[in-house]
Amino acid sequence: MSSVHEHYDSHLAPIYLWMVGGFDNAVALGKSDLDALGIKPDTHKVALDLGAGFGMHAIPLAREGCSVTAIDNSSLLLDELRARGAGLPIHAMEGDLLNASRYVSEAPQLVLCMGDTLTHIQSKGEVEGLFSEVSRLLAPKGLFAMTFRDYTSPAAGDRRFIPVRSDDSRIHTCFLEEEPTHMVVHDIVHERTGDAWLMKVSAYRKLRLSPDWVSSALREVGLSPTISAGPRGMVQIVARAA
Template sequence: MPTDTTDTIDSTDAADTTDPTAMTAAVDHYDRFLAEHYTWMLGGDLLSLAEAQRAFLSEWGVVPGPAGGLAVDLGCGPGHTSLALAGFGFDSVLAVDLSEPLLGELAAHATEVPTVRPVRADVRTALPELVRPGSAAAVVCLGDTLTHLPTRGDVAALFGDVAEALAPDGTAVFGYRDLTVPLTGTDRFLPVRATEDRIMTCFLEYPDDYDDYTVVVHDLIHSRDGSGGDWVMDAHSYRKLRLSHAWVLEQFRVAGLRPTREGTGPGGMRIVALERAAASGRSAAASGRSAAASGRSAAASGRSAAASGRSAATTG
């Protein structure tokens, strides 16, 4: 029997659970520029990508429980990982993303896979809103999803949400690029894919007005209509977080997650498989998250009071 995760999700429709004004610059980059090229960028055949992803996830210990259970794909994109999870036999797969074009692509491929539920939601709030604590057999967050988040605080908070959502015997798998070491010279130009009529290159920039935690990513796509057409360049830029592996591992520990395996995946991605830590560790992590939340609340109150003071001063 499929797992009942929430009353607000339709089985195959993309349910919108977020205010469009909360969309990040990364979402704008995807919707305005990258979405139409994304599946091509990965290889071009979504079903073949799903099959390869299924082998990858199996290698990293993602399996459904005896009763099937719930899997969550955070930052699902066009859905090759979601389709792979459905192929394992999970009763329900929540495919979470903010990009409407990519969710639409997934929905078109999932018409005969009713266990996949595309959900338009912010990954920063999706788990508390959509998943009962302790009910997820698997949570995966792959690709560039972590580095797309606005702040490192958002990353740390997401780890806490994953620890809360995981079942006692559940598995989480995270992937991300460690961009903390600045590239120089021509090493900043990263070829992505090239076919007869389309070429994609990525360029990384470390401008002086950005701090040590961010990098500006320029995606460049040259395309032409047929072999005799003129080449046209299209480009768009956005910001990514720079997350060191040591920092990420420490945030896992604080959140109450214990790594069971680490390694390197396709494209130099850091891959970490995790499980929930022992109860005592989770209790300490929960206390830490509560204190952090109190600190954020106090800071917000302070900013509000300061804003009121500035407003009063301006009025006076």
Template structure:
């Protein structure tokens, strides 16, 4: 990725995180759960956080982040995001984020609740927990379950959705141009169905104050504060 494209993505996330309240208050430690290539980690650093702990289970994505990192105060950690409490001291963190659609890839709703409780314990008073996720709580029907994902001269990606009580099964169908012909690839995975109102209520039950609860592009964003 070119530096110009990377900086544009970082600036976009910096604005979003500032709108979620992360440009206010102490900025000693921030944690980016499921950091991927680091767009939000860089944004946190540029908002002024002195230490950003970037957690992801992918070596390749962390390597991409490391390659782009110059003197930003970002420390990468190869780990399942559910184990992030081992990386910080309880009550020491000023901001925790879990962005993109990372949250819906957890196995069960109980994993989500545990993550919320762990975030509350890790945050210092006044610290913020910001998350985004895709709202899959409303079931599509019939042909609306078939969704175009991407198409160009080399690749056509389509998915269709199957609904379970707590999950959506995403079936990816991929046609790839191979010389003069096409090859067909397929895969499937499950995502949690998380209703925004239920997630905000769960955070409040744990003790958070929800300050922001709105759409952010194609995702839903919640910003919660530890009193």
């Protein structure tokens, strides 16, 4: 079993842009996510993007004039972000999102934790620690927006097999395996080499978080959360600072 960092570093990061349909498609989806949140560049001028990856949300934010601190632990994805976001007000930092305060010099009006980043944290105690840190960092009336997959009622039977993407040279499938507190995600990648197909498999654990528990943990640190349906089958929670 790989750690989250090992899994992405060696298995997913090299094909991540391909997985999401290419850079332009991913950034267009990111812009749509931000529009649905009602993000306004004139009131959200400073942002912190946790688990920023190659900039799916950081780049459209920065294009609107927002100053973004983008944190991720994948050097490969951050290199892509730096190249794609050259000239934009983005500060790409390699590091642990649980230590976000180390990289912030100005209170953000917006903190993002999008995609399924939240479930990559490995314990509820660490999630609570992140929420406490974000609550301290947020500017007054700031927003903390997150999306994540609800694994509290996981898929069963054939629905545990999830086709991610395929083309003539690559096929990516996920297989989900249930544990009491986590889901084990097996990423199975077939790649064509000449006339043969090479299979690569890696697995890692995602934390099972319910929307109600996440909302309760946010309220415990003084934030006011609202739950709604998010993009691409995820749950969306937007929490406001006092």
